[in-house]
Amino acid sequence: MxxxxxxxxxxxxxxxxxxxxxxxxxxxxxxxxxxxxxxxxxxxxxxxxxxxxxxxxxxxxxxxxxxxxxxxxxxxxxxxxxxxxxxxxxxxxxxxxxxxxxxxQWENPPLVMADSDIQTIEDLRGRSYSPSQPGSGSAAMARILFEAAGIIDDIQWVYGSWGEVYDLFGLGQIDAVHGVFTNGEPIGEVVKAEAAAPVRALEYSEEVLRAANARNAGIFSTELTPDTWPTLDRPIRTPGFSGxxxxxxxxxxxxxxxxxxxxxxxxxxxxxxxxxxxxxxxxxxxxxxxxxxxxxxxxxxxxxxxxxxxxxxxxxxx
Structure with a gap:
């Protein structure tokens, strides 16, 4: 803007x-x-x-x-x-x-292409992932969540502006990106990515979300639902944090x-x-x-x- x-x-x-x-x-x-x-x-x-x-x-x-x-x-x-x-x-x-x-409030599930073989958070091992800039809240959150999931050392981090990383994601050069939903609604970059090709959200386990919250109380467990993101066929658990x-x-x-x-x-x-x-x-x-x-x-x-x-x-x- x-x-x-x-x-x-x-x-x-x-x-x-x-x-x-x-x-x-x-x-x-x-x-x-x-x-x-x-x-x-x-x-x-x-x-x-x-x-x-x-x-x-x-x-x-x-x-x-x-x-x-x-x-x-x-x-x-x-x-x-x-x-x-x-x-x-x-x-x-x-x-x-x-x-x-x-x-x-933001909701932040990792996003992959709908036809990706990545089905779970654990499947991100050895894959490339971008939370945008290294100094962002998205990056800090991702590190805590991946540490709680036990995959922090196996992620190939890619950094850039939101526009850059979502463009690379659309071209298949990044396996997964940090999804950003504001009060349940997808931001413009997510909408743009979906217009080009179907995407899918990964769901964190409640155990991982509890562990992340114990590490940093600013991360909480919330839901993303089809009411605000019709791409979903059911509500999913997702980490969230407030601005x-x-x-x-x-x-x-x-x-x-x-x-x-x-x-x-x-x-x-x-x-x-x-x-x-x-x-x-x-x-x-x-x-x-x-x-x-x-x-x-x-x-x-x-x-x-x-x-x-x-x-x-x-x-x-x-």
Whole structure:
């Protein structure tokens, strides 16, 4: 999706001018990229805060860039929050940030061609697989899941932008790709792949999903159903994780309040950017926030004013 309104995607080397917000998204064409473009655009329109969106390698890199004071607001995932707080690999150490709002849930089954001889997760041994960029939440999730399945050392990893890896997948040069479904609906790259040739989703066992959750509580077991993806003939188990708008600890309560209010007071405007944004609601914004990780004090104030605050959540600085 092209840049919209006042928001433009810029190379990682070019940072916003002092005094403006620097938003980190993900690789160009990914769902995280599209979502952050929309949220930043709505914020620019409805506040005095102005900023630009930078395409990045993904959510893992975004946490590192916030820690280096090179991003203010970022696309993050529930699994990255758990790893960043613990200082687990690939992070260089403990990284602190504050939550603003939850904006989506992703479902992520591996996808293969319908006529592939790969029938199970275990059949991925010795095969090529791509989760897009190495610094993405998709890559972090895949590594945890494949480790839980006992096949981590047998995967041939291929990296690239979503467009690149799905093109290679369609040409038969990659055996399997990380499927991405937003609130149950396939992203554009999945739709495009299906238009060219039938694809099939692999199903994880409940045992593997439980083991992955024990390793990182930001990964959860969910279902993908024919209601939102008619390709399926039955519901399947799949790993999922949530998308959370993160803020560097330097982002003030005043700015956190303004951003949260701008987005959630204008959800109809947000939804106009497409199906990827239909999960943005006041209720979902709070329901998807993580226990044990601080919420920007301004965002917390907004939720209290709307009578949706959860007492099990932490307020930054409280």
């Amino acid at each position: 092209a840049a919209m309104g006042l928001v433009t995607a810029t190379p990682m080397a070019a940072f916003a001018q002092a005094g403006s917000l620097r938003w980190g998204s993900s690789s160009i064409g990914s769902s995280g990229y599209v979502i952050l473009e929309a949220l930043a655009n709505v914020t620019n329109r409805n506040t005095e805060l102005k900023g630009s969106v930078q395409a990045t390698a993904g959510t893992t890199e975004n946490f590192v860039l916030m820690d280096r004071d090179q991003l203010d607001i970022a696309h993050t995932t529930s699994l990255d929050w758990v790893a960043a707080k613990a200082g687990d690999k690939p992070f260089p150490g403990v990284i602190e940030a504050n939550q603003l709002l939850c904006y989506t 959370i708008l993160g803020a560097d600890t330097r982002v003030s309560a005043e700015d956190g309040y303004a951003i949260t209010k701008a987005i959630l007071d204008h959800v109809d405007e947000v939804h106009k950017f497409g199906n990827l944004l239909h999960g943005v609601t006041l209720e979902n914004a709070v329901a998807g926030l993580l226990i044990g990780h601080p919420v920007n004090a301004g965002a917390a104030q907004y939720y209290k004013e709307k009578n949706v605050w959860r007492d099990d959540l932490l307020i930054a600085g409280a």
